[in-house]
Amino acid sequence: MADPQGTNRVGASPRGNGGQDSTSDAEVEWLRNVYQPDAPNLTVRAVLGGVVIGAAMCLSNLYVFFKTGWSMGVTLTACILAFGVFQALRAARCVRRPLGALENNALTTVASGAGYMTGGGNMAAFGALLMVTSVRPEAVPMVFWFGTIAALGVFAAIPIKRQLINREGLAFPTGTATAETLRSIHAAASGAGRSKAGWLAGAAVFGAVVAWLRDAWHWIPGTFGLPVTLAGRALSEWTLSFKSEVVLIGGGALMSFRTGWSLLLGGVLTYAVLAPRLVAEGIVTSVNYKAIVAWTLWPGASLLVASGLCSFALDYRSIGRSFSGLTRLFRRGRREESGIGAVECADWWFPAGFLALTPVVVYLMVRLFQIPVWAGLLAVPLAVLMGFVAARVTGETDVTPTKALGPVTQLLYGVITPGNLGGNIMSANVTGGIGLHAADLLTTLKTGWLLGAKPRHQFYAQLFGVIAGALVVVPAFRLILPDPSQLGSETWPAPSCVVWAGVSEAFADGVSALEPTARTAIGVGLALGVALAVLERFAPRRLRPWLPSASGLGIAMVIPGSNCIAMFLGAALAEGLRRRYAVLAERTVVPVASGLIAGESLMGIFIAFLIVTGVLAK
Numbered sequence: 001m002a003d004p005q006g007t008n009r010v011g012a013s014p015r016g017n018g019g020q021d022s023t024s025d026a027e028v029e030w031l032r033n034v035y036q037p038d039a040p041n042l043t044v045r046a047v048l049g050g051v052v053i054g055a056a057m058c059l060s061n062l063y064v065f066f067k068t069g070w071s072m073g074v075t076l077t078a079c080i081l082a083f084g085v086f087q088a089l090r091a092a093r094c095v096r097r098p099l100g101a102l103e104n105n106a107l108t109t110v111a112s113g114a115g116y117m118t119g120g121g122n123m124a125a126f127g128a129l130l131m132v133t134s135v136r137p138e139a140v141p142m143v144f145w146f147g148t149i150a151a152l153g154v155f156a157a158i159p160i161k162r163q164l165i166n167r168e169g170l171a172f173p174t175g176t177a178t179a180e181t182l183r184s185i186h187a188a189a190s191g192a193g194r195s196k197a198g199w200l201a202g203a204a205v206f207g208a209v210v211a212w213l214r215d216a217w218h219w220i221p222g223t224f225g226l227p228v229t230l231a232g233r234a235l236s237e238w239t240l241s242f243k244s245e246v247v248l249i250g251g252g253a254l255m256s257f258r259t260g261w262s263l264l265l266g267g268v269l270t271y272a273v274l275a276p277r278l279v280a281e282g283i284v285t286s287v288n289y290k291a292i293v294a295w296t297l298w299p300g301a302s303l304l305v306a307s308g309l310c311s312f313a314l315d316y317r318s319i320g321r322s323f324s325g326l327t328r329l330f331r332r333g334r335r336e337e338s339g340i341g342a343v344e345c346a347d348w349w350f351p352a353g354f355l356a357l358t359p360v361v362v363y364l365m366v367r368l369f370q371i372p373v374w375a376g377l378l379a380v381p382l383a384v385l386m387g388f389v390a391a392r393v394t395g396e397t398d399v400t401p402t403k404a405l406g407p408v409t410q411l412l413y414g415v416i417t418p419g420n421l422g423g424n425i426m427s428a429n430v431t432g433g434i435g436l437h438a439a440d441l442l443t444t445l446k447t448g449w450l451l452g453a454k455p456r457h458q459f460y461a462q463l464f465g466v467i468a469g470a471l472v473v474v475p476a477f478r479l480i481l482p483d484p485s486q487l488g489s490e491t492w493p494a495p496s497c498v499v500w501a502g503v504s505e506a507f508a509d510g511v512s513a514l515e516p517t518a519r520t521a522i523g524v525g526l527a528l529g530v531a532l533a534v535l536e537r538f539a540p541r542r543l544r545p546w547l548p549s550a551s552g553l554g555i556a557m558v559i560p561g562s563n564c565i566a567m568f569l570g571a572a573l574a575e576g577l578r579r580r581y582a583v584l585a586e587r588t589v590v591p592v593a594s595g596l597i598a599g600e601s602l603m604g605i606f607i608a609f610l611i612v613t614g615v616l617a618k
Contacts, residue, residue: 027166027340034452035343042106042457045095049085050110050461051468053078056602057115058472062480063601065118066127066487068251068563069495069555074115075178075444077200077594078108083185084197101186102453108178109444109458113150113465116440117473122146125429126477127497130484132421132504137368139474145368147470148360149430152380153437154462155353156387158345161442165449166340170395175446182451196591203595204602207246211603216616220244223562231276237287238271239490239560247604248563250596252570253589260571262549266556267564270296283517289490289560293498298518299525300557301499306529307550314537344455354384361430371423375416379427382409383434390435391442410500414507424504437466480608495558529554 040046057074086099099107130136137145164170185196214220223243225236235241252260275292278284284291362376371379386409409428417423441462448458481487487494506514506522514522532550539547556564570593578585610616 026169030166030449030452031340031343034450036102036452037454039452040100040103041454042461043103046099046103046107047110047461047464049082050078050107050465051114053081053085053107054111054114054465054468055472056598057111058117058469059476059605060598060601061115061118062123062473062476063604064247064251064597065123065496066480066492066494067245067247068567069493069559074112075108075174075447076181076590077598078111078115079104079178079182080185080196080200080591080594082107082111084194084201087194087197099186101182102448102451104182104186105178105444105447105451105453106457106461108182108447109441109461110465110468112440112444113154113437113462114469114472115465116436117146117150117466117469122149122429122433122473123477124496124500125425125432127484127487127494128425128500128504129422131487131497131501132425136484139478141364141368142474143470144360145364146433146473147467148357148364149433150437150466150470151463152353152357152361152384153387153434153439154441154459154466155350155357156384156434156438157391157441157445158350158353158459159347160388160391160438161445161455162340162344164392164395164442165446168395170392170446172395172443172446175443176450178444179447179450182447195587199588200591200595200598203250203592204599205595207250207596207599207601208603209599210244210246211600211607214244215604215607216610230272231279233287238275239289239292239562240267240271240565241562243562243566245566245600246596247600248566249570249573250593250600252567252572253574253593253596255567255571256549257571257575258545258547259549259552260568260575262552263556263564263571264568265548266553267559267561267568270557271561283515289493290488293488293493293558295515295518295521296557297498297502298514299521299528300495300554301502302522302525303529303532303550303557304499304554305503306526307533307554308529310530310533311537314533345459349459354380365423365426365430369422369426370420371413371417371427375413375423375427378416379409379413379430382412383431386431387434387438391439394439395442395446410503410507414504421504424507425500428500437462476605479612480605482612490560493559493563495555498558525554 054074057078061074082104083099086095089095090098126142165172210220214222221244223236223241225234225241228235230238230240252263255263271292274296275284275287278292278295279287284295358377358380361380362373365371365376365379366373409431410424413420413424413427417427441459444462445455445458447453448455481492486492488498529550532548532553535547536544536550574585574589574593577589607616
């Protein structure tokens with residue numbers, strides 16, 4: 001799943017060897033023993049199913065993102081859900097032929113392209129833009145904006161696919177985990193697939209019922225407070241309470257336990273220790289979430305940015321391999337004679353896509369965000385270059401480093417276009433979006449490589465997905481948040497938006513314009529972020545699980561304490577199940593957590609629609 005400003009994909013696998021296999025031998029072996037040219041891949045029903053599931057997961061991710069700051073993994077959930085849906089359709093005699101593994105892989109690729117439209121800084125940037133400016137861009141240009149950026153990311157994956165997957169065999173852990181899942185659920189017995197699909201469906205129904213009873217009929221309270229006071233006030237006033245939002249528990253179950261307990265630690269330190277002290281000294285003048293987070297966002301944002309940049313810099317070998325791989329790529333004048341050329345995407349597709357889409361992005365940057373043409377022309381090649389780096393980091397670590405690449409772009413544009421808050425934010429959106437969608441396609445291409453799928457079909461599938469996602473995400477945003485002033489509230493904390501807006505304002509106005517204690521807090525956050533990143537890299541392996549997660553601590557400072565508690569409970573329940581009942585956990589954790597998230601979030605969006613249309617009262 002995604003961390004607040006980067007994508008941490010669920011799954012684990014052996015690492016790639018990082019070396020240079022004999023390309024000809026590896027690809028000849030793949031063509032001879034793995035590739036399945038006659039198996040169905042990108043069929044009409046795979047496209048339609050992927051669009052529907054991807055649109056649903058895009059809606060779900062949008063809801064979850066503004067609640068928690070994370071975008072949840074798409075591929076594992078999508079392949080299980082698709083299997084279950086087609087099994088049900090076949091039982092009802094609506095379809096005759098079962099869904100094949102490669103057909104499901106193509107469907108999942110479409111769904112992933114749509115579902116991740118909320119990631120890569122897209123919604124963080126859009127939300128931050130509305131927080132720092134009073135102008136709301138028109139819907140149609142924003143659909144083109146998100147769709148074009150995502151498509152550029154898809155094209156950017158073309159020239160590096162063979163280098164990272166065919167030659168070096170990088171892990172892309174989520175792609176490998178998805179391949180194993182597809183193999184297991186499409187096995188002849190298919191009992192595992194039916195079991196996982198059943199757990200997912202049951203959890204989704206439960207999540208939807210809870211959301212309806214709470215938000216439509218108001219039979220369940222949103223929060224449960226404790227009869228305990230702190231500094232003369234109820235704990236719930238400090239945002240420390242239990243929430244009835246099962247989407248938070250599901251999100252926590254998909255995190256690592258380390259991130260979960262780090263969130264709880266950060267929430268307690270922020271709202272039970274730091275906030276009362278700030279109120280007592282008069283730095284924060286009222287006890288509510290918005291007043292507290294207006295101050296704590298500064299150490300939280302600086303911690304997230306510093307840890308992301310430091311981790312990125314410490315991975316200098318991976319960055320170096322990115323550029324050396326590119327030089328080898330462009331030195332190679334022709335494909336090896338391995339027969340792979342007719343299967344892979346053609347080399348010329350990348351420059352053709354780049355030349356066709358760059359003018360669109362630059363035009364939209366100028367029209368929507370008043371970025372000078374020359375600055376827009378600089379943004380796209382810079383973003384594509386960073387996308388190459390992001391793809392390698394994802395292949396080696398399973399984390400797409402948008403939380404590092406975004407602030408770098410914001411810093412650059414803060415210097416070359418000073419005072420342009422909107423341009424500062426949306427230029428970083430170009431970097432994050434291209435990087436995420438390049439990494440996302442390569443993750444699904446890794447799945448296809450392991451299963452013997454057709455790379456060109458997956459390329460087409462990803463384009464179908466990003467088009468569907470762009471068409472869904474903009475109107476859905478307007479439905480969920482008709483009033484952008486709700487961003488940053490306890491109902492819609494939107495932590496990543498808060499962080500992006502804060503970074504942009506700091507680069508535009510200068511840190512010296514902040515209140516003195518906030519400047520001190522920024523320094524402490526920067527130091528802590530660097531320290532945690534260094535410790536995570538160099539501490540003995542046995543001690544690393546006991547180190548707080550920088551993402552967990554940083555995000556805890558910009559979401560309500562109740563969210564931290566709920567997500568910790570989800571992480572703790574999942575970890576306990578894994579330790580005591582590993583087989584049951586493998587079968588249930590991801591489907592149940594995904595079902596809770598999908599059920600509550602989709603019902604929440606449906607309720608929002610009923611409220612907007614006047615069918616339900618608020």
